[in-house]
Amino acid sequence: xxxxxxxxxxxxxxxxxxxxxxxxxxxxxxxxxxxxxxxxxxxxxxxxxxxxxxxxxxxxxxxxxxxxxxxxxxxxxxxxxxxxxxxxxxxxxxxxxxxxxxxxxxxxxxxxxxxxxxxxxxxxxxxxxxxxxxxxxxxx
Amino acid sequence: xxxxxxxxxxxxxxxxxxxxxxxxxxxxxxxxxxxxxxxxxxxxxxxxxxxxxxxxxxxxxxxxxxxxxxxxxxxxxxxxxxxxxxxxxxxxxxxxxxxxxxxxxxxxxxxxxxxxxxxxxxxxxxxxxxxxxxxxxxxxxxxxxxxxxxxxxxxxxxxxxxxxxxxxxxxxxxxxxxxxxxxxxxxxxxxxxxxxxxxxxxxxxxxxxxxxxxxxxxxxxxxxxxxxxxxxxxxxxxxxxxxxxxxxxxxxxxxxxxxxxxxxxxxxxx
Amino acid sequence: xxxxxxxxxxxxxxxxxxxxxxxxxxxxxxxxxxxxxxxxxxxxxxxxxxxxxxxxxxxxxxxxxxxxxxxxxxxxxxxxxxxxxxxxxxxxxxxxxxxxxxxxxxxxxxxxxxxxxxxxxxxxxxxxxxxxxxxxxxxxxxxxxxxxxxxxxxxxxxxxxxxxxxxxxxxxxxxxxxxxxxxxxxxxxxxxxxxxxxxxxxxxxxxxxxxxxxxxxxxxxxxxxxxxxxxxxxxxxxxxxxxxxxxxxxxxxxxxxxxxxxxxxxxxxxxxxxxxxxxxxxxxxxxxxxxxxxxxxxxxxxxxxxxxxxxxxxxxxxxxxxxxxxxxx
Numbered sequence: 001x002x003x004x005x006x007x008x009x010x011x012x013x014x015x016x017x018x019x020x021x022x023x024x025x026x027x028x029x030x031x032x033x034x035x036x037x038x039x040x041x042x043x044x045x046x047x048x049x050x051x052x053x054x055x056x057x058x059x060x061x062x063x064x065x066x067x068x069x070x071x072x073x074x075x076x077x078x079x080x081x082x083x084x085x086x087x088x089x090x091x092x093x094x095x096x097x098x099x100x101x102x103x104x105x106x107x108x109x110x111x112x113x114x115x116x117x118x119x120x121x122x123x124x125x126x127x128x129x130x131x132x133x134x135x136x137x138x139x140x
Numbered sequence: 141x142x143x144x145x146x147x148x149x150x151x152x153x154x155x156x157x158x159x160x161x162x163x164x165x166x167x168x169x170x171x172x173x174x175x176x177x178x179x180x181x182x183x184x185x186x187x188x189x190x191x192x193x194x195x196x197x198x199x200x201x202x203x204x205x206x207x208x209x210x211x212x213x214x215x216x217x218x219x220x221x222x223x224x225x226x227x228x229x230x231x232x233x234x235x236x237x238x239x240x241x242x243x244x245x246x247x248x249x250x251x252x253x254x255x256x257x258x259x260x261x262x263x264x265x266x267x268x269x270x271x272x273x274x275x276x277x278x279x280x281x282x283x284x285x286x287x288x289x290x291x292x293x294x295x296x297x298x299x300x301x302x303x304x305x306x307x308x309x310x311x312x313x314x315x316x317x318x319x320x321x322x323x324x325x326x327x328x329x330x331x332x333x334x335x336x337x338x339x340x341x342x343x344x345x346x347x348x349x350x351x352x353x354x355x356x357x358x359x360x361x362x363x364x365x366x367x368x369x370x371x372x373x374x375x376x377x378x379x380x381x382x383x384x385x386x387x388x389x390x391x392x393x394x395x396x397x398x399x400x401x402x403x404x405x406x407x408x409x410x
Numbered sequence: 411x412x413x414x415x416x417x418x419x420x421x422x423x424x425x426x427x428x429x430x431x432x433x434x435x436x437x438x439x440x441x442x443x444x445x446x447x448x449x450x451x452x453x454x455x456x457x458x459x460x461x462x463x464x465x466x467x468x469x470x471x472x473x474x475x476x477x478x479x480x481x482x483x484x485x486x487x488x489x490x491x492x493x494x495x496x497x498x499x500x501x502x503x504x505x506x507x508x509x510x511x512x513x514x515x516x517x518x519x520x521x522x523x524x525x526x527x528x529x530x531x532x533x534x535x536x537x538x539x540x541x542x543x544x545x546x547x548x549x550x551x552x553x554x555x556x557x558x559x560x561x562x563x564x565x566x567x568x569x570x571x572x573x574x575x576x577x578x579x580x581x582x583x584x585x586x587x588x589x590x591x592x593x594x595x596x597x598x599x600x601x602x603x604x605x606x607x608x609x610x611x612x613x614x615x616x617x618x619x620x621x622x623x624x625x626x627x628x629x630x631x632x633x634x635x636x637x638x639x640x641x642x643x644x645x646x647x648x649x650x651x652x653x654x655x656x657x658x659x660x661x662x663x664x665x666x667x668x669x670x671x672x673x674x675x676x677x678x679x680x681x682x683x684x685x686x687x688x689x690x691x692x693x694x695x696x697x698x699x700x701x702x703x704x705x706x707x708x709x710x711x712x713x714x715x716x717x718x719x720x721x722x723x724x725x726x727x728x729x730x731x732x733x734x735x736x737x738x739x
Contacts, residue, residue: 033566033724033725033726033728033729033732034721034724034725034728035511035728036511036728037506037507037508037510037511038506040505040506051718052296052297053714053717053718054613054712054713054714054715054718055578055713055715055718055719055721056513056718056720056721057518058718058720076513076720076721077513077517077518078513078514078515078517078518078519078520078593079518079520079593079594079713080296080518081593081594081611081711081713082518082519082520082593082594083518083519084295084296084711085519085706085707085711086519087295088295089295089296090295090296090297103511103513104510104511106724106727106728107724107727107728107729107731107732108724108727108728108730108731109731110727112724114511114512114513115513115514116510116511116512116513116514117514118514118517125517126517127517127518127519128516128517128518128519129516171454171603172453172454172455172456172603173454177603179602179603179604179605245717248716249716250714250716250717251714251717265605265607265618266602267600267601267602267605267607267618268602268603269453269454269461269600269601269602270454272598272600273600274598274600274602274607274609274616276607276609276616276618281614281615281616282614283609283614283615283616285598285600285609285708285709285710287709292709298711298712298714299712299714299717300712322717379624381620381627382618383631383633384633384634384635386579386580386634388577388578388579388715388716389577389579391716392568392569392570392577395569395716395723396568396569396722396723396726399568399723399726399727399730400567400568400726401564401566401567401568401729401730401733402567402568
């Protein structure tokens with residue numbers, strides 16, 4: 001059973017509250033029809049590119065299947081602005097890095113996933129740990 | 141020796157005359173910190189957004205809109221009127237031009253990048269303080285902040301780039317890097333890569349005009365740097381004000397029309 | 411559904427937990443007491459200097475939790491105990507449910523809203539004994555109910571059926587009034603001669619406010635952000651905003667929305683931001699709030715939204731796919 005402190009969910013909730021009048025009320029993530037909770041995926045692949053964009057960053061990976069065939073996936077991440085404020089740059093996730101993605105696949109069946117957990121192949125977190133440790137110069 | 145002293149006198153007269161000539165060049169009012177004051181609402185008065193090179197009038201993309209959205213002519217803003225594309229890049233320019241009414245990021249209300257934001261047919265406002273100069277563009281709420289302190293490096297690419305500025309006399313010089321590859325220079329398909337580097341110069345030329353110059357360099361697309369220049373005109377009307385051109389809502393049918401539950405009657409390309 | 415929402419909202423208060431534990435008490439109290447003896451510096455143009463890059467992130471919710479009643483301020487001990495209580499409220503999320511379908515906020519540094527210390531002991535951003543937005547007038551409630559009814563069952567029909575934020579048109583925090591948002595809750599104030607520019611990171615909109623006491627636009631011109639006019643009262647910038655479009659619909663407001671904001675620098679690192687909202691067609695009386703804007707290292711990073719809005723496209727595409735699936739059965 002996964003215990004998850006949905007602080008993020010909640011803080012987003014304030015934003016959602018403020019648009020309450022005009023918008024349908026959703027618990028949090030407004031991209032509710034984008035990914036399918038019934039389609040969990042675990043992907044191991046090589047980064048080809050990370051788009052450091054908003055509203056969500058996207059990590060593009062090439063995944064080699066058991067038959068040797070390579071498929072390209074794109075994995076949704078968070079807004080990169082907080083990482084930039086902590087000193088990360090676009091070099092933080094270079095092409096060629098091996099990553100493991102656990103998440104859920106797109107509802108329309110395309111090779112897109114929501115990256116609930118993304119780590120390097122050795123298990124190390126991509127950017128920040130759960131206590132926001134891991135930023136460049138964050139050795140204190 | 142009379143000949144030599146006459147030459148020296150002539151030289152002295154000429155030397156005195158040169159600073160005098162310099163003194164008649166326009167000197168803008170000072171901002172509170174002694175720099176030229178560029179505060180104001182400005183706008184370019186040309187058709188560079190259609191095509192930065194010299195161009196004649198042409199039919200527009202929508203026959204039913206006829207003269208309203210036909211292409212107006214323009215004498216161009218490119219010095220020498222040549223854009224030095226690398227030979228391998230010319231096909232892409234041709235391709236862009238052929239698909240311009242669907243592929244131009246402006247159609248989708250995407251941010252225009254630099255230098256295109258300067259010559260969009262909408263006003264922009266310079267809000268100048270000693271440490272940062274903010275430029276707010278009416279088009280699509282585009283905005284830039286120019287760092288006037290110690291230059292810093294762009295951590296990632298962005299649509300409006302990363303601007304470090306300094307003064308050279310009364311000229312504001314802005315060094316722009318960190319521009320992504322996704323903007324165009326105009327509606328005619330002139331493009332660049334993410335190696336684009338732009339150096340802008342804003343020089344007051346009269347009470348109500350600036351001279352704007354930009355040097356463009358991108359070794360992945362062009363064989364050498366090239367330059368654009370144009371005057372910028374101050375909005376002098378008493379009620380001059382930037383309003384909103386938040387065009388994202390106008391672009392929704394174009395961007396998402398084909399994903400509607402009930403497609404609207406009419407077009408939804410791709 | 412609403413219970414879960416409230417629970418989620420409570421959890422959100424934890425966003426500034428670890429930072430609050432280290433709050434400098436004098437700082438918190440100074441903000442509360444107004445620190446009226448401090449004289450702010452002036453800009454080069456000779457007006458009070460409210461410029462800088464700030465965050466208005468706050469652990470304090472807009473509305474006071476109902477169980478706190480008319481209690482407008484915590485004691486310092488109560489504030490710390492409250493944070494601890496919320497921090498220990500953990501929501502259990504089961505795999506295979508929508509709650510689990512989310513990128514890791516912690517990975518991207520978004521889970522605590524890049525907190526700063528909340529230099530206030532307030533129990534809500536809304537001031538006064540009630541601490542809550544007044545109830546909607548009957549006509550406004552009808553208006554809102556009609557909008558929601560019209561959208562019910564059509565939530566994914568097209569882009570216009572989605573919220574303004576998802577469409578990348580406007581985010582609810584932008585106002586005015588400008589309110590804290592879940593993350594990237596940052597803004598930059600630049601003062602040039604005769605104007606104050608406010609750039610909000612979410613979502614790269616800039617308000618440019620003349621300080622010359624000029625008149626508002628003609629009422630027929632209605633804007634997403636309204637039309638703002640400012641003037642100085644001592645060390646405070648007072649901004650009056652009218653001319654809103656009813657599409658902004660701030661908490662159900664219409665086009666008679668009227669906002670008054672006050673910006674006062676209260677110490678070298680903080681600007682106190684106070685606001686009063688009124689709309690005679692939406693609420694029976696005005697309501698006011700305040701939040702402290704605290705200095706952070708700049709710059710504001712670009713938040714281009716529509717340009718990268720895969721999410722809206724994917725949401726509609728997912729809805730169409732789900733409809734196809736349902737049609738097969």
